[in-house]
Amino acid sequence: MGNCCTTRDREISLDAYGKDYYYETGQKGFKTEVSKSLLYISQYLDSNRDAQMIVLSYQKNEMKNFLQSLSSIITIIKSKTGQLFIPTVIQNSPININNEMLITLRSIEKMDKISIDREAIIDDSMLARSFITRDMQFLTSEPEKQRDQLLNDLRNMYNQEGLMIVGGVQDPGMVNNLKMLFYKTQNFKNTDQSTYQSYDIKIHVYPDTTTQQEFQIIVNQAQVESNSQLRSVISYEDAKKGRSHFLIFQEYQADLIYLITDYPDYLHEEYQQVLRDAILGAKTPNDLVLKQQYSEKMSTYMNVQEKRSGNRVVECITNNSLADSFIIYAQ
Secondary structure, three states: OOOOOOOOOOEEEOOHHHOOOEEEOOOOOOOOHHHHOHHHHHHHHHHOOOOOEEEEEEEHHHHHHHHHHHHHHHHHHHHHHOOOEEEEEEEEEOOEEEEEEEEEEEEHHHOOOOOOOHHHHOOHHHHHHOEEEEEEEOOOOOHHHHHHHHHHHHHHHHHHHOEEEEEEEEOOOOOOEEEEEEEEOOOOOOOOOOOOOOOOEEEEEEEOOOOHHHHHHHHHHHHHHHOEEEEEEEEEEEOOOEEEEEEEEEEOOOOOOEEEEEOOHHHHHHHHHHHHHHHHOOOOOOOHHHHHHHHHHHHHHHHHHHHHHOOEEEEEEOOOOHHHOEEEEEO
């Protein structure tokens, strides 16, 4: 006698812009900004199957939903590109720094920010579960003391739990709070094991008045003088002290040159046109469709730039808007 139940392949049921869809795994899904964005991901990669990255734009309070949907996101991307994509950059969005975040996922073949455990590479669900979030609250408003606290917390989280920083954003809902994204490795527990992965990090803090040229000198000096590779940039704004950028470096042998560029003028101009169209169409800048249009433009720009130059996008530095924010490449 055969089994009474059969396992159905995962199906995607979508309508225009994901307004009434769920990702079906045997249980009815829930509609969130993240879950609705799966249509955009699928459509973008249908037209860009050779993409090495994709940029997603969400409200910051969607972080938990993003992680709950990450396995589905990984599965969809893999079905379109044949590659494993993981989150590598998370930053305040330059189009709405207070409430929105950008998350960049890229192919693990083009990523050296974190070392993925071999077991997770062959199991999409395990890989998705390896990304977790933690909140951290600064106990001081002094940037140098904040840096010391952040460094101590990140070192402790790695030594105690195997958490490696991916990035973080300022939490709009809580004073002095950061929402941080981590990859959890299993290769941290025993320094006698051949799989043990050292994690020697340091943090430098700089004000938002730091120029593009100054940042480029800073990250390249760290590479030359101490083999320190840029791993993440966390931007935080204090009501009294202003905005600071925490640059997190890991001591790691690699021969890299960093390039820092502005966002292109046309991207800023096109986004302004999107906003003008939104006003005529009675939409708001936070409308999901508009954010997906912006994400598509950002994804396309970064993929084209990588193909043309051979450089990799490794981080972003967000100030007040697209006009004064930067993209960091490594070559």
